[in-house]
Amino acid sequence: MNFYLAYILVAVLLFSFTAVFALMAVYAERKISAFIQDRLGPMETGKYGSLQTFADILKLFQKEFIIPTVADKALFLIAPVIIFLAVYMGFVALPWAPGVSPASLNLGIFYLFAILSVETVGILMAGWGSNNKYALLGAMRSVAQIVSYEIPAGFALISALMISQSLDLQEITLRQGILTDSEVIKFLGIVQVQDIGGILAWNIFQAPHLLVAYIIYFIASLAECNRAPFDIPEAESELVAGFHTEYSSLRFAFIFLAEYSMMFLVGIIGVILFLGGWNTPLPNIGALKLAAWTTGVAWGLFWIMLKTLLIVGAQMWIRWTLPRLRVDQLMSLCWKILTPLAFICMVISGVWKLAVM
Amino acid sequence: MTELVFYIFAFLVLLSALLAVTVSGLVRSIFLFFATLFSAAGLYVFALADFIAITQVIVYVGGVLVLMLFAFMLSDKDVLNTLQKMQQKVFGMQHIAALLVAVAFLVVLVTVITKTDAEIPGWMQVSPEKFVQPEDNTANLIGVQVMTRYLLPFELVSVFLMMALVGAAHIARKEPRS
Numbered sequence: 001m002n003f004y005l006a007y008i009l010v011a012v013l014l015f016s017f018t019a020v021f022a023l024m025a026v027y028a029e030r031k032i033s034a035f036i037q038d039r040l041g042p043m044e045t046g047k048y049g050s051l052q053t054f055a056d057i058l059k060l061f062q063k064e065f066i067i068p069t070v071a072d073k074a075l076f077l078i079a080p081v082i083i084f085l086a087v088y089m090g091f092v093a094l095p096w097a098p099g100v101s102p103a104s105l106n107l108g109i110f111y112l113f114a115i116l117s118v119e120t121v122g123i124l125m126a127g128w129g130s131n132n133k134y135a136l137l138g139a140m141r142s143v144a145q146i147v148s149y150e151i152p153a154g155f156a157l158i159s160a161l162m163i164s165q166s167l168d169l170q171e172i173t174l175r176q177g178i179l180t181d182s183e184v185i186k187f188l189g190i191v192q193v194q195d196i197g198g199i200l201a202w203n204i205f206q207a208p209h210l211l212v213a214y215i216i217y218f219i220a221s222l223a224e225c226n227r228a229p230f231d232i233p234e235a236e237s238e239l240v241a242g243f244h245t246e247y248s249s250l251r252f253a254f255i256f257l258a259e260y261s262m263m264f265l266v267g268i269i270g271v272i273l274f275l276g277g278w279n280t281p282l283p284n285i286g287a288l289k290l291a292a293w294t295t296g297v298a299w300g301l302f303w304i305m306l307k308t309l310l311i312v313g314a315q316m317w318i319r320w321t322l323p324r325l326r327v328d329q330l331m332s333l334c335w336k337i338l339t340p341l342a343f344i345c346m347v348i349s350g351v352w353k354l355a356v357m
Numbered sequence: 358m359t360e361l362v363f364y365i366f367a368f369l370v371l372l373s374a375l376l377a378v379t380v381s382g383l384v385r386s387i388f389l390f391f392a393t394l395f396s397a398a399g400l401y402v403f404a405l406a407d408f409i410a411i412t413q414v415i416v417y418v419g420g421v422l423v424l425m426l427f428a429f430m431l432s433d434k435d436v437l438n439t440l441q442k443m444q445q446k447v448f449g450m451q452h453i454a455a456l457l458v459a460v461a462f463l464v465v466l467v468t469v470i471t472k473t474d475a476e477i478p479g480w481m482q483v484s485p486e487k488f489v490q491p492e493d494n495t496a497n498l499i500g501v502q503v504m505t506r507y508l509l510p511f512e513l514v515s516v517f518l519m520m521a522l523v524g525a526a527h528i529a530r531k532e533p534r535s
Contacts, residue, residue: 117419
């Protein structure tokens with residue numbers, strides 16, 4: 001029985017994590033956007049407006065949930081649940097610290113990729129169920145964009161996987177630090193660093209072309225969570241709010257929660273595959289064993305959180321800096337620049353693994 | 358407990374598949390098909406084919422289903438309406454092909470079920486250690502098999518996909534102005 005209790009406990013823990021993260025991220029996003037646009041952002045509720053998102057979520061709880069009369073009721077009601085569940089199920093496979101992952105899967109990254117593609121079905125369901133032109137257009141744009149950008153993202157991930165030689169996320173992380181199991185790690189393919197660890201053993205420094213692959217993945221991941229500069233699915237000036245135009249109250253909150261959880265999820269996938277996961281950035285320097293001192297369960301959790309939050313911060317920074325791409329620019333960026341580059345990265349990965357490592 | 362989960366998945370597959378063919382409205386039945394495919398992926402996990410299960414979700418849910426929805430949304434409304442009107446009668450002319458396929462498939466299923474000894478399948482007695490264990494890394498096994506034993510079919514599939522891609526590019530490109 002305790003066995004099943006642990007399952008429930010982990011599920012509740014992950015859910016509360018996504019909820020708290022979304023609340024904090026909304027606040028952070030408001031403050032960052034305010035800073036970039038030279039404003040103050042929320043200041044009234046709480047000290048420096050820190051209670052603003054709690055007030056917002058309270059407001060959303062109280063609001064009436066409106067179902068449009070012409071909407072396809074069943075699809076309209078199920079869609080936000082599917083969108084959120086798709087993202088939430090992804091969280092279960094992540095390695096949070098050495099030896100700590102809620103479900104350690106042999107096929108971890110493959111599973112994550114599959115689960116994320118379920119979200120597109122949820123978005124289409126929301127768009128169709130709303131029976132609203134703007135919602136349907138937004139959903140179609142969103143799905144077209146996600147389906148196209150999955151290809152460069154997938155190939156960038158594959159080029160990292162070819163270096164790591166595993167689909168298990170915990171294994172991939174282990175091979176980027178001092179805890180590696182008797183394998184040789186080479187910094188840029190030259191210096192052996194399996195005892196030095198730190199930033200030198202991360203995948204992007206084991207094989208420098210992965211830096212390009214990571215940038216490709218980062219751009220594609222922005223498109224996959226429908227964020228600016230790839231936000232034509234919810235372009236406010238054209239489509240009101242895209243596929244979630246008709247949603248209100250708690251179900252709107254769920255869509256919002258899914259969006260912010262998705263940002264965290266794509267960020268953490270990039271961190272695990274390219275930036276060393278829970279491995280410390282500090283290397284061992286002679287007697288100064290910084291890497292050995294800063295490796296452990298608590299440290300691992302700290303590093304992976306720090307790295308992912310920095311990536312999420314970069315996502316927000318980009319959102320408030322760059323203008324929106326037009327749909328043809330979006331597609332030519334994907335098919336003419338990112339996809340060929342990702343293919344080249346994959347070929348280099350194969351050669352690198354055989355010839356250098 | 359595991360058995361319970363298995364029966365829940367099996368029930369979901371049957372229920373959603375039945376609803377997918379009986380429900381009115383094509384879009385709804387496509388979404389119900391999504392539930393069928395997803396629950397079938399769950400059943401694959403019980404057959405120790407986790408790789409196949411995940412591939413099913415990627416290919417069918419992420420690809421085929423979305424394509425079906427797109428095809429539906431881009432189709433002519435009148436054609437769809439006439440199609441839906443035709444579906445009223447069960448034993449109409451237009452259902453003969455479907456009936457034939459369904460009956461043939463039923464025959465196949467029934468023969469397989471009657472021929473199987475569910476308690477001790479024959480292949481299990483040959484050498485039990487040769488078969489996949491729950492803790493095996495199926496991706497590795499499949500990779501090795503594809504690169505050695507099934508190399509020719511694998512390459513044939515890649516050539517076939519290449520042909521499809523070239524064809525798609527040919528259809529999609531702009532006509533040169535004459």
